[in-house]
Amino acid sequence: MEIFTEYRGQIFEAFWTTIQLTVFSAIGALILGTALAAMRLAPVPMLNWIGTSYVNVVRNTPLTLIILFCSFGLSQTLGITLVDPGSLTSIEDSNFRLAVLGFTVYTAAFVCETVRAGVNTVPLGQAEAARSLGLTFAQNLRIVLLPQAFRAVIIPLGSVLIALTKNTTIASAIGVAEAALLMKEMIENTAALVTVGTIFMLGFVILTLPTGLFFGWLGKRMAVAR
Amino acid sequence: MSGSVLFDIPGPRARARNRVFNAVTALVIVLVIWVVYSRLNAKGQLTAAKWEPFLSSNLWTTYVLPGVQGTLTAAAVSIVLALVLGFVLGVGRMSHALPIRWVCSVVVEFFRAVPVLVMMIFAYFLYATYDVFPSKHLALAGVITGLTLYNGAVIAEIVRAGVNALPRGQSEAASALGLRWGQTMRSILLPQAITSMLPVLISQLVVVLKDTAIGYQITFLEMVRQGTQVGASYGNYIPALIVIAVLMISVNFALSSFAVWLEGRMRRSRRGPAPLKAEPVTQGAFGAGAGGSI
Numbered sequence: 001m002e003i004f005t006e007y008r009g010q011i012f013e014a015f016w017t018t019i020q021l022t023v024f025s026a027i028g029a030l031i032l033g034t035a036l037a038a039m040r041l042a043p044v045p046m047l048n049w050i051g052t053s054y055v056n057v058v059r060n061t062p063l064t065l066i067i068l069f070c071s072f073g074l075s076q077t078l079g080i081t082l083v084d085p086g087s088l089t090s091i092e093d094s095n096f097r098l099a100v101l102g103f104t105v106y107t108a109a110f111v112c113e114t115v116r117a118g119v120n121t122v123p124l125g126q127a128e129a130a131r132s133l134g135l136t137f138a139q140n141l142r143i144v145l146l147p148q149a150f151r152a153v154i155i156p157l158g159s160v161l162i163a164l165t166k167n168t169t170i171a172s173a174i175g176v177a178e179a180a181l182l183m184k185e186m187i188e189n190t191a192a193l194v195t196v197g198t199i200f201m202l203g204f205v206i207l208t209l210p211t212g213l214f215f216g217w218l219g220k221r222m223a224v225a226r
Numbered sequence: 227m228s229g230s231v232l233f234d235i236p237g238p239r240a241r242a243r244n245r246v247f248n249a250v251t252a253l254v255i256v257l258v259i260w261v262v263y264s265r266l267n268a269k270g271q272l273t274a275a276k277w278e279p280f281l282s283s284n285l286w287t288t289y290v291l292p293g294v295q296g297t298l299t300a301a302a303v304s305i306v307l308a309l310v311l312g313f314v315l316g317v318g319r320m321s322h323a324l325p326i327r328w329v330c331s332v333v334v335e336f337f338r339a340v341p342v343l344v345m346m347i348f349a350y351f352l353y354a355t356y357d358v359f360p361s362k363h364l365a366l367a368g369v370i371t372g373l374t375l376y377n378g379a380v381i382a383e384i385v386r387a388g389v390n391a392l393p394r395g396q397s398e399a400a401s402a403l404g405l406r407w408g409q410t411m412r413s414i415l416l417p418q419a420i421t422s423m424l425p426v427l428i429s430q431l432v433v434v435l436k437d438t439a440i441g442y443q444i445t446f447l448e449m450v451r452q453g454t455q456v457g458a459s460y461g462n463y464i465p466a467l468i469v470i471a472v473l474m475i476s477v478n479f480a481l482s483s484f485a486v487w488l489e490g491r492m493r494r495s496r497r498g499p500a501p502l503k504a505e506p507v508t509q510g511a512f513g514a515g516a517g518g519s520i
Contacts, residue, residue, distance in 0.1 A: 077269060141232070204340050
């Protein structure tokens, strides 16, 4: 217990970084993923092709490789650091933003597939009715299909969000000070393996459990009555 | 899903418009490729010197192949152990004995809620502290433990979904014949469930293969780590990581395509139970469940 009190500030700070990574990447992934889903459904073959290849490539790549590519490839080799090099915290900020970029790119592929599955749950008659009213593809998608699709996939999107929360631990590979990095540090410094392990495992259960419950509740509440 | 229900069959005007969109998209792609190309070129990433090392057998035997071996070993052992664990937990969760069901549920939900990396780090240091494995195999044991616990929990859910998807008549007929619960499971339900689980289990293998890369952080010698080693020794991080990515993607893509093909084939066939969808199972006891296996 004294380990927890001693490190309390650092633990909360690390989990706060985990939460920040999750939230920023989730927003990015939701936008990019929805755009990709629209591409995969559009009547333009070239857009279909981009969407499909993106999903197939990204979904089959290890997340660790994507994150390391952001650091070694983008930042160290190409000099794309996403920060103002003059600022005092430029290294931390750069790693954080590159990690968010990596998580966004990776998670977007799963969001895309989830949203597309949601569009498939919308009954055929809805799209047909929209077409017979003279709506164009974009209007059809925006006004009729996507609103119903999103309500149908709230629960699966919650699962993607939880998976993202757990995946943010991989950012420790490029030195982002989130929970897993602190865990490693604390084990090395305190040698109280079981206590430290319990703290961090419980920390993630505390983060993911309410998210799951909330999205389960929201999904049931928002389900389209048919 | 064919897109055709979302839009009318294009007339002459729509066809012309779609052609314009197509051309604009192609233009954007070309532009993006050109920007990437010029940035890589400006940093000298496209010179022969950066790519030539991949033609030497030395690079492959020293770096890449040991990495491939590490990845495959960890994945193979983990998927076998995870299958065993998954069947035990999955059947346990359907048990009639409340304590067993309860314990299995807690274990499954717990391991799905904790990140694989956290489990790997914990197992790694646990084995190091108590000298369970020779130090040479510490990282491998850590990776296998993490992957087994997480994927075992996921497979437990797949097993449950597979059994639940069978027609009720199967277990009703079994109990009418006087079979006990264990006999029903062993000789009626599980054999059919295994068949229907096959596609989703292959998809899960892709997850296992990808997740061996998480072992990078506990110094496990796998493909991604070896890729960074190549990058460090030849000064070509971008080509090295691209080569590793291509290797990984081609194997995983082939496996996922096979899973989808198998699912379609089983769905069309009249024999045997309908397959589960070839996507990792994401539902769980806590409403949304504790995370998809992505």
